Amino acid sequence: MIIAPSFGRPGRTLVVVAGALALSGCGGGAEQPPAPPPPLVTAITVQGEAVPNIIELPGRIEAVRSAEVRARTDGIIERRLYQEGTDVKAGTPLFRIDPRDKQAQLAQARAALSRAQATRTNAKQIVDRYRPLIAEKAVSAQEYDAALATLRGADADVADARAAVSRAELELSYTTVRAPISGRVGRAQVTEGALASAASATLLTTVEQLEPVYAVFTESSSALQDLANRARSGALALPSLSGVEVRLVLENGTEYPVTGRLNFADLTVDPTTGSQVLRATFANPARQLLPGQFIRGRITAGTTRDGVQVPARAVQLSNEQATVMVVGKDGTVAARTVELGGQVGSGWVVRSGLKPGEQVITEGWQKVQPGQKVRVQAPQAGAKPAQNGQPAQGGQPAAGAPRGAEKGTAQQAAPAANR
Structure with missing residues (x-):
């Protein structure tokens, strides 16, 4: 500090005060504000329990019986005797040939x-x-x-x-063409005046039985071998073929209300695709399932004895990969890649990537980063879990569902908003 000469006593006093204020402004010895506390998240402790082993596969609907009605004699079609798209009994007249x-x-x-x-x-x-x-x-x-x-x-x-x-x-x-089976008759492939030929077996129409119907799926031979190995090792309790339940998800994302059961598993492998055929039977009283319709099947292939299940709101789906946020013993967050099975209620079955006893963040994972410390609180009693089909706010839409997760439910696994 420099004190200019020729100042009087009041001037020297002001200069001394100004210098003291300048020294205090340099921060010497001042306390820093306290750091913010770690963010608060809600987490659950993963428990090993018996969970359904759900396999999700694409498939098609097929008629149990399908008959092509063809001409068995030569002649001119005189008349169509049925209404297209109606149910007929076996033996019902369909066409009359001259x-x-x-x-x-x-x-x-x-x-x-x-x-x-x-x-x-x-x-x-x-x-x-x-x-x-x-x-x-x-x-x-x-x-x-x-x-x-x-x-x-x-x-x-x-x-x-x-x-x-x-x-x-x-x-x-043969001049009166009759329905060979009971079922729904399709549209006529010929009109009155057309020539029907027995030699070329002219196709007249098709009759398909729609009650019940088949749902046909294909699964890789290696996946079925893994399933059999798990059953032999005791990790999976697998029922008989007729005891395997199947649920269907329709093309619009709704679930078919009737439960079916497997009734056939092909013992040969397609050499071009390396897959085997699985088939289930479904009742179809309302004719909601139609031959050729695309569906997804949720096949409950037994029960995993020490399985792991987490709420859907805890799972993040991105680029065909599923991850969860895991809290370590020291309170540090880590991102963990997991392999998902099927959805059960409002949760996902985890095939691998998690072990019983680990803590998984269910709410608040959006505001934390891997490596960050967090404070953990247990879920509140009576808290409403995220429901299937209602992705929570702030969840990122899935770029692609992992194996075992259907495309229509990928976004349903988006985590719930932090409450």
Whole structure:
């Protein structure tokens, strides 16, 4: 500090005060403000429990029975006898083909039968006449044998004529085309006036049985082998094939209300895809499931004895990868990549990446970073969990669901907003 000369006593006092204020402004010895406390998050402790082993697979709906109705005789289509898109019983007339040609053939066959029967009657009379005369040597044995041979030939001609009549009657019956099975009949593939050909088996329409229906899925052979290995090791309690339940998710994301069961597992592997076929049966009283429809199946393939399940709001999905925020024993947050199974209620089954006893953040993970210290509180009693189909605020939409998670439910696993 420099004190200018020639100042009076009051001036020197002001200069001294100013210098003291300047020294105090330099911060020498001043206290820093306290650091903010670690953010508060809600976390749960993962418990090992028996959880369903859910496998989610894409599939299609197929009719249990499907019949192509084709022409079995030649002729012109005279009339369509059914209403397209309706349910029909087996044997219901569907089309009528011009029967006049077949009627004429039947009449001709019947005339040939009458002629053969008349010839046989005459041959039998000759044999009956020769039989008493042969003992009296009035007729030679050769003549009698010839009469018997003629009678046998007449019998054969009658049988042949009767077969021709049956064939003509069958051809005439083909002019009325009937439903081979009960089910829903599709649209007509021909119109009145079209030529139906038996040689080319002209397709007329299709009948499909829609109650019940099949849901057909494909799964890789390696995944099914892993499933069998887990069952043999005791890690997975796997029921019999008919005891495996299947739920369906429709194309619009809604769940089909009826539960089905597996009834077939193919024992051959497709050499082009390396996959095997699984098939389930579903009741379809409302005809909501239609052949060819795309669906996703949630197959409950047994129960994992020491499985792990976390709330859906704790899972973050991004770039086909699922992660959760784990709190260490020292309160430090770490991001953990996990492999998801299926959804059970409002939670995800975790196949790998988590162990019982670890703490997973369910609320407040948006405001923390890996490596940061946090304060943990238990979930509040009566807190409403995030529901499927209602992603919470602040969750990032999934770029792609991991294996086992369906595309329609990827965004449903977005974490709940921090309350």
